Amino acid sequence: MANFVLKGNICYSENLNKIRIIPQAYLVCIEGESAGVFRAVPECYAALPVEDFGESIIIPGITDLHVHAPQFAFRGLGMDMELLDWLESHTFPEESKYADLGYAKRAYKQFVNHMRRSATTRAAVFATIHAPATMLLMDRLEESGLVSYVGKVNMDRNSPDILCEKSAQASLADTEQWINDTKTRYKNTRPIITPRFIPSCSDELMHGLAALAEKYQVPVQSHLSENLGEIQWVKALCPKAKFYGQAYENFGMFGGKSPCIMAHCVYSGDEEVELMKKNGVFVAHSPMSNSNLSSGVAPVTKYLEAGLNVGLASDVAGGCTENMFRVMADAIRASKLRWRLQDQAVKPLTIDQIFYIATLGGGRFFGKVGSFEPGYALDAVVLDDRSLDHPQRLDVRARLERCIYLADDRQISAKYVAGNRLF
Ligand code: GUN
Ligand code: FE
Numbered sequence: 001m002a003n004f005v006l007k008g009n010i011c012y013s014e015n016l017n018k019i020r021i022i023p024q025a026y027l028v029c030i031e032g033e034s035a036g037v038f039r040a041v042p043e044c045y046a047a048l049p050v051e052d053f054g055e056s057i058i059i060p061g062i063t064d065l066h067v068h069a070p071q072f073a074f075r076g077l078g079m080d081m082e083l084l085d086w087l088e089s090h091t092f093p094e095e096s097k098y099a100d101l102g103y104a105k106r107a108y109k110q111f112v113n114h115m116r117r118s119a120t121t122r123a124a125v126f127a128t129i130h131a132p133a134t135m136l137l138m139d140r141l142e143e144s145g146l147v148s149y150v151g152k153v154n155m156d157r158n159s160p161d162i163l164c165e166k167s168a169q170a171s172l173a174d175t176e177q178w179i180n181d182t183k184t185r186y187k188n189t190r191p192i193i194t195p196r197f198i199p200s201c202s203d204e205l206m207h208g209l210a211a212l213a214e215k216y217q218v219p220v221q222s223h224l225s226e227n228l229g230e231i232q233w234v235k236a237l238c239p240k241a242k243f244y245g246q247a248y249e250n251f252g253m254f255g256g257k258s259p260c261i262m263a264h265c266v267y268s269g270d271e272e273v274e275l276m277k278k279n280g281v282f283v284a285h286s287p288m289s290n291s292n293l294s295s296g297v298a299p300v301t302k303y304l305e306a307g308l309n310v311g312l313a314s315d316v317a318g319g320c321t322e323n324m325f326r327v328m329a330d331a332i333r334a335s336k337l338r339w340r341l342q343d344q345a346v347k348p349l350t351i352d353q354i355f356y357i358a359t360l361g362g363g364r365f366f367g368k369v370g371s372f373e374p375g376y377a378l379d380a381v382v383l384d385d386r387s388l389d390h391p392q393r394l395d396v397r398a399r400l401e402r403c404i405y406l407a408d409d410r411q412i413s414a415k416y417v418a419g420n421r422l423f
Contacts, residue, residue: 008053013356029378032419061121061379063362066263066284071317072111083227096162104133121379131178151194168204197223210252219259226264245272255279266296282309287331289318297338299346311362382414
């Protein structure tokens with residue numbers, strides 16, 4: 001693997017509340033990892049080639065901690081509905097099409113192309129119930145150079161015939177075969193157990209998936225406490241659980257032994273938060289989706305203060321774009337409205353906090369990812385913001401703030417994942 005140095009205006013999170021900014025600095029990459037950021041190239045690295053990005057801004061790659069690949073096809077549609085109606089009318093019919101590999105090939109190619117060009121370097125991805133199409137998606141993601149977890153979705157109840165597995169046994173057998181087929185097939189792409197959410201999965205299926213997660217040491221991802229109608233439904237389906245998260249815990253799929261991502265957590269109460277903290281569950285905060293589907297606004301700063309792992313997520317197609325800069329800005333705006341209109345006890349997010357969540361917060365699910373401190377994977381996005389023109393002089397901090405509100409893939413001039421340059 002090539003060792004090299006990147007030069008530019010370097011920004012990364014020093015901690016939750018502070019972005020560190022080092023103008024005109026050198027980021028050294030050794031064997032795919034950062035060896036640190038320096039104001040001058042240290043003697044021991046003097047022989048390495050330097051890629052000079054001039055006045056561009058270099059930030060750690062962004063992690064999209066929850067995104068539905070098959071839903072990319074209908075992003076921006078059906079946004080006048082709430083979650084359960086939107087699933088029935090748009091999501092399930094679209095996802096059923098992935099039984100057809102020809103369709104999957106066309107659709108997943110578009111999804112992966114957009115992800116590759118975006119600021120996202122790592123992602124936790126939902127596919128559909130179809131193992132062949134899921135493997136096709138994994139092949140395409142592997143070719144892209146991105147690093148991802150990808151889940152074949154499990155659904156064996158409360159789902160239309162066109163998108164319902166025949167039985168818990170059939171779903172489990174298919175899932176185990178798929179894990180065996182994919183566990184060591186790729187360098188950058190890994191399977192993740194993916195029960196859609198409790199309403200879609202029988203008790204037998206949930207228990208069986210927990211056993212597979214343990215047997216194969218595979219992480220888990222699902223949805224939690226997203227929408228009021230959904231939460232009521234789960235209460236009726238799992239009367240023994242005191243709260244939604246406890247229902248996952250009772251099935252053995254709420255962190256602890258198997259790392260776990262739960263998307264949304266808009267309505268997680270104190271006990272749910274406590275259990276997430278104890279079990280190290282990652283919250284995939286999805287503010288754009290939560291406003292599009294009128295779900296609500298998660299109290300993110302409360303979760304941060306409680307010490308939870310929080311990452312950011314597009315949740316396409318609940319969210320209508322893969323552009324994580326848009327999602328960062330939406331997170332800040334939603335938190336301000338929540339603070340103003342709903343609860344002054346939960347402070348709005350700051351720029352520094354959202355930058356942390358988008359980089360280090362979600363990156364942590366992948367290990368040492370999301371920072372340029374020595375030892376972190378060298379995931380980097382180079383932002384050439386000259387097209388976001390302005391008449392006055394702005395410092396690097398101000399330019400980075402503007403990128404969070406204004407940037408899309410047109411400003412991304414280069415991208416590295418674990419030291420590999422994608423473009
Ligand atoms: N809950 C169950 N399935 C889904 C989905 O596809 N999207 C969202 N946002 N929530 C879900
Ligand atoms: Fe989702």
